Amino acid sequence: MSAARPLAGRRVAVTRAREQASELAGKLIALGAEAIELPLIQVLKEIDQPTLADAFLELGRYDWIVFTSANGVRFFFEEFHRLFDDIRALGLVRFACVGEATARAIAGQHLRVECQPKIATAEALADELIATGSLDNAKVLVITGNLNRDQLTKKLEAARAIVDRLQVYKTEKTDLSREPAAADFxxxxxxxxxxxxxxxxxxxxxxxxxLTLAPDARRPLAGSIGPQTSETMKQVGMPIDFVAKTPSLDALVEALVQRLRK
Known part of the structure; x- marks a missing residue:
């Protein structure tokens, strides 16, 4: 094991959706690991059409559009570009988001993010938006998936914002029973x-x-990206062997490297 390849000879299972797994897998491979993709979830477009219609009628009147994931950016702008042929239909709206991947997705639309917390959580984003002093009676459109919690919306409403919540995707379990990667795992x-x-x-x-392991299979250490994921791990009785210091993929990989050095 070298300093440049601290994960050489290690097998690491990645549980993200198939279309998102490559980013984390690439980081692991760059450090010498063998990445096993176990796409436990899938992300599918599912638009709340009545809310979408209402939101697009009012699009130029929003003060902020808030994204909590790159999936939200992708599916929102697919619908936007399907219905509008001029980016100016967005008006003077400002954009806020959680996480670097989400910010990159917005930048990919040639738009600038004006509010992004250092800590990549919805709660931190709410605090950052509140700190701008711009929410009193402001119209805010929050783009979500089916499993997003409503803490963000509640905090913004408590700060006197007028919040519309638009679901554009859903996250579902993927059946791995016939996946070759699952058999390998x-x-x-x-x-x-x-x-x-x-x-x-x-x-x-x-x-x-x-996913039950064979008697002579390696028993993996389990790593969590952050508090919400850790809480779910506790609820299902799963041991938590290491947690990222901040909720980001880079921090999760760093926590893995540090744990395996012990």
Missing amino acids: RAHGADAILFASSSAVQSFADQAAA
């Missing part, structure tokens, strides 16, 4: 398994029988 195990969402944890727990 059952047979050989891994040195670690990384969870970046509560939904992946719940899916893993629901499919425990299909």
Whole structure:
């Protein structure tokens, strides 16, 4: 094991959705690991059409549009570009988001993020928005998925914002019973398994029988990206061996490296 490749010879299971797994897998491979993709969840477009219609009628009147994930950015702008051929239809709205991946997705639309907390949580984003002093009677559109908690909306409303919540995607469990990667995981195990969402944890727990390890397979250490994911791990009785210092993929990988050095 070298300083440049601290994960050389290690097998690490990645539990993100198939279309998102490559980012984390790439970080692990760059450090020498063998990344095993176990797509425990899938993200599908599911638009709340009545709310979308209302929001797009009022689009130029919003003060803020808030995104909590890159998935939200992708599906929102798919609908926007389908219905509008001029970016100026957005008016003078400002954009706020959680996380670097979400910020990059917004930048990919040639738009600037004006509010992004250092800590990548919805609660931190609410605090950052409140700190701008711009929320009193402001119209805010929050783009969400089906599993997003409503703490963000509640905090913004408590700060006197007028909040509309628009669901544009849903997260579902993926059946891994016939996945070749799942068979590989059952047979050989891994040195670690990384969870970046509560939904992946719940899916893993629901499919425990299909993911039961062979007697001689490696028993993986379980890593969590942050407090919400850790809480779900506790609820399903899963041990937590390490937690990212901040809720980001880079911090999760760093926590893994530090734990395996012990």
